[in-house]
Amino acid sequence: MSADKTTTGLTVEKGHVCHAELNAVLNKNSTDVKDCTVYVALFPCNECAKVLIQSRIKEVVYYSDKYHHKVEFVASRRMLDMAGIKHRQYRPKQSQIVIDFTLIDKMNNGIDTSIEEPKVVQDGQVTSEVDAK
Numbered sequence: 001m002s003a004d005k006t007t008t009g010l011t012v013e014k015g016h017v018c019h020a021e022l023n024a025v026l027n028k029n030s031t032d033v034k035d036c037t038v039y040v041a042l043f044p045c046n047e048c049a050k051v052l053i054q055s056r057i058k059e060v061v062y063y064s065d066k067y068h069h070k071v072e073f074v075a076s077r078r079m080l081d082m083a084g085i086k087h088r089q090y091r092p093k094q095s096q097i098v099i100d101f102t103l104i105d106k107m108n109n110g111i112d113t114s115i116e117e118p119k120v121v122q123d124g125q126v127t128s129e130v131d132a133k
């Protein structure tokens with residue numbers, strides 16, 4: 001859904017979007033998520049923190065905390081701390097992963113047998129080669 005404005009000023013984004021944390025807990029592929037670790041792109045908001053606490057998540061690993069000073073996220077951090085839920089920022093060793101689909105097509109079709117091995121690219125520079133077997 002797009003974030004269209006209605007005549008009441010309510011945006012679709014504000015009223016209808018389910019945050020990733022709630023979606024993950026509701027659509028888990030297990031009986032419960034007790035003692036599990038959740039990996040999220042953004043530090044959870046206060047509403048998601050409540051869901052994570054109630055679902056007995058053990059740890060939150062997030063990539064970005066760009067809303068660190070907003071009240072919702074200060075409250076979230078406080079609630080997670082009070083509930084004893086660990087939270088830490090994920091620091092990837094590599095800044096990007098490149099998937100070359102043309103290489104995959106060539107390998108599947110068996111057209112080119114002299115294909116270069118896949119490589120790990122970091123900041124536009126090849127850092128290592130990957131064993132594709």
Ligand SMILES: [Zn+2]
Nearest residue numbers: 019044045048
């Ligand atoms: Zn949220």
